[in-house]
Amino acid sequence: MAKVDMQRHAEHFLRVVSGYPYVVSAGLAGVDDAQTVLTLELAIELPNAARLDGQSETGVRAVERVDVVLRDGYPRRCPSFQLRADFPAAMPHLAPGDGKSLPVPCLVDGSPDEFFAQHDLVDAGIMAIIEQMCIWFKRAAIGSLANAKHGWEPVNRDIVLHEVVVDREYLLAKRIGKDAGSVWLRSNFIRRLFQLDCGDSLGVWVGTELAPKIGDKTPFPFEFETPDKAGKTVTAVLWPSHKSISQDILADDVTTLGQLEARADAYGMGDQFRQLLADLERRFENMWPSSPLPVAVILCVRRPFHLMGRASDIEFMAYWFRFHRPKAANPPPGLNKGDAVFPARQVDMPSAALFRRITGAPEIPDTSIVGCGSVGSKVALHLARTGARILAVTDNAMLKPHNMARHALARDPLPYFKAPELAAELGSLGERPASHIGNVIASLAKPADLFRVVPEQTGLVVNTTASRLVREALSGCAGGRIKARVAEVTLFGRGDGAFVFAEGDAGRPSLSQLEASLYATVSTRERQLLFDPAIGLTQVQIGEGCGSLTMPMTDARLSAMTAMATEELTRMVTSGAGGGGQVAIGVRDRTGLTTIWRRIQVPAFHRVKVEGADWTLDIGDDVVRRIRDEIAAYPAVETGGLLIGTCNSRLRAITVVDILPAPEDSTRSASLFMLGTKGLKKMVDQRFRDSGSSLFDVGTWHSHLADQGASALDWKTAKSLADERPPPAVLLICTPKRLLAITGTTGA
Numbered sequence: 001m002a003k004v005d006m007q008r009h010a011e012h013f014l015r016v017v018s019g020y021p022y023v024v025s026a027g028l029a030g031v032d033d034a035q036t037v038l039t040l041e042l043a044i045e046l047p048n049a050a051r052l053d054g055q056s057e058t059g060v061r062a063v064e065r066v067d068v069v070l071r072d073g074y075p076r077r078c079p080s081f082q083l084r085a086d087f088p089a090a091m092p093h094l095a096p097g098d099g100k101s102l103p104v105p106c107l108v109d110g111s112p113d114e115f116f117a118q119h120d121l122v123d124a125g126i127m128a129i130i131e132q133m134c135i136w137f138k139r140a141a142i143g144s145l146a147n148a149k150h151g152w153e154p155v156n157r158d159i160v161l162h163e164v165v166v167d168r169e170y171l172l173a174k175r176i177g178k179d180a181g182s183v184w185l186r187s188n189f190i191r192r193l194f195q196l197d198c199g200d201s202l203g204v205w206v207g208t209e210l211a212p213k214i215g216d217k218t219p220f221p222f223e224f225e226t227p228d229k230a231g232k233t234v235t236a237v238l239w240p241s242h243k244s245i246s247q248d249i250l251a252d253d254v255t256t257l258g259q260l261e262a263r264a265d266a267y268g269m270g271d272q273f274r275q276l277l278a279d280l281e282r283r284f285e286n287m288w289p290s291s292p293l294p295v296a297v298i299l300c301v302r303r304p305f306h307l308m309g310r311a312s313d314i315e316f317m318a319y320w321f322r323f324h325r326p327k328a329a330n331p332p333p334g335l336n337k338g339d340a341v342f343p344a345r346q347v348d349m350p351s352a353a354l355f356r357r358i359t360g361a362p363e364i365p366d367t368s369i370v371g372c373g374s375v376g377s378k379v380a381l382h383l384a385r386t387g388a389r390i391l392a393v394t395d396n397a398m399l400k401p402h403n404m405a406r407h408a409l410a411r412d413p414l415p416y417f418k419a420p421e422l423a424a425e426l427g428s429l430g431e432r433p434a435s436h437i438g439n440v441i442a443s444l445a446k447p448a449d450l451f452r453v454v455p456e457q458t459g460l461v462v463n464t465t466a467s468r469l470v471r472e473a474l475s476g477c478a479g480g481r482i483k484a485r486v487a488e489v490t491l492f493g494r495g496d497g498a499f500v501f502a503e504g505d506a507g508r509p510s511l512s513q514l515e516a517s518l519y520a521t522v523s524t525r526e527r528q529l530l531f532d533p534a535i536g537l538t539q540v541q542i543g544e545g546c547g548s549l550t551m552p553m554t555d556a557r558l559s560a561m562t563a564m565a566t567e568e569l570t571r572m573v574t575s576g577a578g579g580g581g582q583v584a585i586g587v588r589d590r591t592g593l594t595t596i597w598r599r600i601q602v603p604a605f606h607r608v609k610v611e612g613a614d615w616t617l618d619i620g621d622d623v624v625r626r627i628r629d630e631i632a633a634y635p636a637v638e639t640g641g642l643l644i645g646t647c648n649s650r651l652r653a654i655t656v657v658d659i660l661p662a663p664e665d666s667t668r669s670a671s672l673f674m675l676g677t678k679g680l681k682k683m684v685d686q687r688f689r690d691s692g693s694s695l696f697d698v699g700t701w702h703s704h705l706a707d708q709g710a711s712a713l714d715w716k717t718a719k720s721l722a723d724e725r726p727p728p729a730v731l732l733i734c735t736p737k738r739l740l741a742i743t744g745t746t747g748a
Contacts, residue, residue: 001072003033009070010036013079016126022134024063038068040130044137059088060141066133067102075125078116081105081133089251092146092153093136096251106156107132151308154315155252162344164235164296164318166206167430169353171237172312174208176300178242182272184211184279185237186221188230189294202320202344204296206235213279222293233293236276239300239314244268246301257321258337260297267301277335280323284334288327296320298346309357318344350430356387362574365459365485368392369433370440370474372418374555375562376464377408379489380422382566383462384429391455393426394436394443395419406555440465441473447481454482460573463488463511472651475503475510485573486511489565493529495557496588498565502572504581508604513618513655516646517602518583519694520620520657525587531692561586564595580604608732610654610741611710612718615728617741619656626659627734631703638673640666640702642680643732644687644695654698654730660687672713673702699730699743707735710742719744 014026017040024041031037042064050056067082082102089096093106107129108115115132119125139145146153175183190203211221211234225231246267254260257277264273280295301315321341325334348354356363367388369380372395384390399421401413409421419435426433436443436452443449454461454477461484463474474486488501488511501514509517522530529535568584575582581604586597603621610617623643630639644658660683665676684697699721710718710733721729722744733740 001033001074003031006031006033006036006070006072009074010038012122013038013068013070013126016123017130020127020130023130029067034072036070038070040066040068042066042134042137044134044141046141050141056141058091058140058143060137064137075122076113076117078112079126079129080112081107090249091140092249094145094249095156096249096253105133105136106153107136148305151306151310152303152313152315153308155317157252157343157345160343160345161201162203162320162342163347164204164206164298164320164344165347165349166235166298166316166318167208167349167351168316168346169351170208170349171300172314175237176239176314180239180241180244180269180272182236182238182269182276184213184221184234185209186211187233187235187296189225189233189296190230191225191294202294202342204233204235204294204320204344205230206296206298206349213283222289224289224291224293231293233295235296235298237298237300238264238269238272238276240268240272240302242302244302245304247304252343254319254341254343256337257335257339257341260319260321260341261337264299267299269299273297273299281334284323284325287325288331289324290326292322292324294320295323296344316346318346320344350428352387352389352430354387355385355429359386361386361570364388364570364573366391366457367460367462368394368454368458368484369422370394370453370461370463370470371465371467372422373397373464374403374406374408374558375466375489375491376462377418377422377425378559378562379462379464379566379569380426381408381429382563383570384426384431386570390426390431390433391458392434392436392453393419393422394438394440394453395422396438396440402550406553406558440467440470444473444477444481450477450481454484458482458484460484461486462569464490466490466492469650471511471515472648475507475512476651477507487569487573489562489569491551491553491558491561491565493532493587494535494551495553495561496535497526497529497586498561499583499585500565500568500572502569502582504602504604505579509581509602509618512646512648512651512653513605513620514581514583514602516655516657516695517581517600517620518585519646519691520644521600522585522690522692523587523598525589526585527690527692529587531694561588561595564597568597568599605655606739608739608741610728610730610743612743613728613745615652615654615730615743617654617656617730617732619732619739620658623656623659624739627701627703630661631734634668634703636705637668637670638703638705639668640673640675640700642675642684642697643699643701643730644684645698646695647698647728654728656698656732658687658695659701660684660697670705675700675702697725698728699725699732701732701734704733704735707737709733709740714742715744718742 010028010031017023017026022043024043026040029037029039044064046056046062054062065084069080071077085102087103095104116125119128185206186209187204187206221234223232254263261273264270297319299317301317303313303315306313319341321339323334325331368391369376372393380390395418397418399411399416399418409425417437419437423433423435443453463470486503491498501511503510572582581602583600584597586595588595605618605620606624608617641662642660643656645656647654663676663678663680665678667674688696718731728743728745730741730743
């Protein structure tokens with residue numbers, strides 16, 4: 001920016017602040033092409049007892065001088081403030097001076113530039129930031145810049161370019177105890193994290209594996225960096241006794257090894273630090289590194305209350321220094337008190353705890369994903385980014401070039417298996433899932449392979465294959481061979497619809513039963529998207545003479561609907577729905593502007609053994625209630641109706657999710673119910689069409705006035721039903737105390 005423009009901005013700033021009541025004086029200290037420095041004197045509201053002295057107990061004066069710096073880019077950049085050089089350093093929300101630069105207060109929570117820019121008028125922005133400065137001084141004067149409610153503010157190292165990335169939650173949970181201690185952890189490093197003219201900008205990634213301090217040199221934890229490989233080093237983590245609480249705020253001005261030792265002493269871990277230096281000297285005994293090796297150290301400082309935004313009261317202060325001992329006849333020590341030390345930002349490693357804190361997502365059970373296609377890969381990444389632990393991913397297919405149109409992974413056009421590639425991608429998010437390449441259905445039937453698909457610790461299995469065979473196979477596992485809850489996410493209607501199933505306790509109701517329950521209640525729009533072949537699967541050519549059966553839709557559409565479905569899944573598994581199953585179905589309206597979700601609670605089905613065949617009859621709880629209501633309406637005679645549902649020969653299961661009323665020509669008496677026929681076929685056909693050709697009549701039901709089993713007439717009727725309908729045809733008998741089922745079907 002030209003000097004004349006900086007001058008103009010400075011004069012405007014001075015005109016605006018001169019009208020602020022707490023500005024005693026304002027003047028221009030200097031201006032050039034890069035920045036303008038203004039000097040303000042602000043009147044500070046001191047506590048009554050401090051006004052006569054002209055200074056508060058915390059060291060804030062009645063009139064404070066402040067330098068305001070307008071840098072190139074103003075007014076898009078917020079003015080910065082600098083305090084007098086001798087301003088008390090032991091203040092929260094303050095980056096103390098280091099002798100070269102003045103102390104800088106932290107005035108807003110977040111980006112100062114965004115705070116300044118939220119005021120459309122520059123004059124309003126100026127007055128707002130001056131107001132923040134005056135509020136900061138007022139709180140500093142009474143010692144209320146920080147308190148236990150808001151938390152302890154860690155040292156501000158936003159402008160530090162060196163980084164130490166560590167799994168903070170792991171250290172707090174697994175390593176740091178009540179007693180004082182230390183540990184070496186294997187770490188990787190890159191020297192030029194950023195391109196700087198002033199030297200190294202180090203990046204250190206701290207692992208969880210212990211690094212050997214002594215013993216055989218074979219597992220030596222130090223290696224030099226190469227152009228294509230990160231170097232290896234150690235990070236020493238030191239912590240004091242739980243009784244050693246550091247309440248003082250010390251200037252972040254450590255620059256030498258001697259100063260770092262003194263700082264460790266001040267924080268109650270000086271002995272551990274001196275032991276670290278001695279261990280390093282001993283580790284490099286008779287070894288002569290050709291050039292300096294970086295070593296990172298984290299001082300875990302115990303504060304009087306929890307840190308801002310954290311549950312812990314331990315502040316991590318990271319540093320690094322160089323170890324170098326050239327080969328010589330009388331080698332000098334590798335470390336000296338005057339050696340340079342560099343502060344580093346402590347950055348949290350990707351972890352479940354970090355993601356849950358950032359997203360605010362609830363914790364869900366450890367999860368295994370079945371199907372690593374477009375939907376499965378996105379569901380897995382969505383869940384991982386909310387802090388879910390992914391234990392296993394399963395798929396036997398390979399990534400093909402056409403998959404890149406919608407898959408969460410982007411890969412070269414080479415044959416990669418989907419499962420291991422997705423597992424590797426999840427590894428970048430701190431996950432360590434196992435990958436299984438195999439046919440899911442066959443694997444679920446084999447005990448050895450079952451636990452590759454669903455490891456023993458799994459609490460939730462998510463099927464994303466949209467395969468009915470996989471759905472059935474998982475339905476057969478739940479509540480028996482696996483303990484995990486089974487769920488499903490499926491898209492339909494070319495991404496304009498999605499449904500989510502979550503089984504109940506012990507697989508009751510199962511995925512297959514939830515599917516039937518959904519089809520019993522579909523709306524007109526849902527039915528169109530679910531069953532209209534014009535918007536279903538299409539054969540798409542992906543090469544000369546080869547095609548893929550897929551559902552045409554954009555990645556944006558698939559991603560948007562999958563994201564919503566994943567949120568529904570998370571809600572389901574954390575809602576505690578009383579042990580029953582849940583269904584959620586979402587459809588986008590014809591305008592494309594709104595997606596509406598409908599939720600259904602599905603209690604466990606009533607299971608009835610079918611006499612006369614090796615089938616089971618599962619009846620929806622709502623159906624049983626409606627049958628009992630119908631019986632109550634005819635207390636002196638037998639009554640009945642038609643059963644609507646599905647039959648599955650592979651599962652040997654009949655699922656009833658609806659009933660149709662008895663036609664008007666039906667007859668009821670104390671000893672007999674005879675189902676009429678008037679309008680019956682029309683009712684059945686209409687119900688069949690309404691369900692998208694998914695539900696049909698699976699038999700009849702009738703009541704008995706006494707608690708008695710099937711009569712000879714009942715068996716005759718069952719045989720007649722079997723002759724009329726595709727097998728199996730079931731006859732349900734409802735007594736005052738129980739449900740009975742018989743069939744005349746044989747060999748089905």
